[in-house]
Amino acid sequence: MSVNNLPTKDRQHCCNCNLNSLCMAVSLDTREMSKLDEIIARGKPLSKGHQLTVQGDPFKCVFAIKTGSVKTVTTSCNGDAQITGFYFPGDLIGLNAIDSGICQDTVSALETTTVCQIQFEQLDDLSAQMPKLRRQILKTMSKDLCNEQHMLQLLANKNADQRIATFLLRLSNRFKARGFSESRFRLSMSRNEIGNYLGITVETVSRVLTRLQKNGYIKVENKEIDLINFKALLQLSQESE
Structure with missing residues (x-):
């Protein structure tokens, strides 16, 4: 999707966006937010399955999720596709392509997004003028490394039940940070x-979701998940509080 196809003006700006505490605008003052606004393109909602980037394409843009969710997929030379992440409002994606200049994965919308x-290039130039913006970009990259x-x-040390429990608890924490319910949410994937x-x-x-529901840890209704027993899920996942 070309940035040229997106309007550069929108009613929503960084200064009045309810996600600015999670995104790049955090800690910026009003003047700095206005400068950041000038290089942001915002467009119409993207439909489920729309590809923001394709693995192997030249790296040009980064994206901040405003609403909805996306997945990142890396395809091996043998054609095996591996999902490497799920991203939600406030998340910044695309920074892993800075070194090579090539998009490292395909980013697709999981729902209307x-x-x-x-x-x-514009973000890099602007961050050179704004130490707080550059620091936030570095923090985002650091967080991505920690998540990896x-x-x-998780993949090396946990069984299937522990992986699912960990996955649900981490989703819960991410939704809570965005002001959504930590105990009831919809799985977009x-x-x-x-x-x-x-x-x-x-x-x-x-099988694991059915077992967790039978044990009273969660309630599942289609894609809706209710986390009922946080303590039991935490013990199962072996995650620290």
Whole structure:
């Protein structure tokens, strides 16, 4: 999707966006937010399945999720597709392409999604003038590295039940940080996508969710999830509080 196809003006600006405490605008003053606004392109909602970037394409833009959610997928030379992440409002994606100048994954909308799109060259120039903005970008990159390390630990050391419990608790924390319910939320990704991400089969995902519901840990209704027993899920996941 070309930034040229997106309008550069929008009623919503960084200074009055309810996600600015999670996004790049955090800690910026009004003047700095206005400068950031000038390089942001905002467009119409994207439909489910729309690709923001394609693996192997030249790197030009980064995206901040405004509403909805997306997934990142890396495809091997053998054609095997691996989901590497799920991203929600306030998340910044695309920074992993800075070094190579090539998009490292394909980013697709999981549902109707809106994004803020920023040309990286403009963002880089602006961050050189704003230390607080550059620091926030570095913090985002650091968080992504930590998430990758946690994911490697999860895949290496946890069984299927622990992986699902950990996945649900981390989603809960992310929704809570965005002002949404931490105990009741909708999964925008399919069970097949969850299985791909966690390294287990879709059948195993379904069996584990059924078992967790039977044990009274969660309640599942289609894609709606209620976390009922946080303490039990935490013990199962072996996550620290």
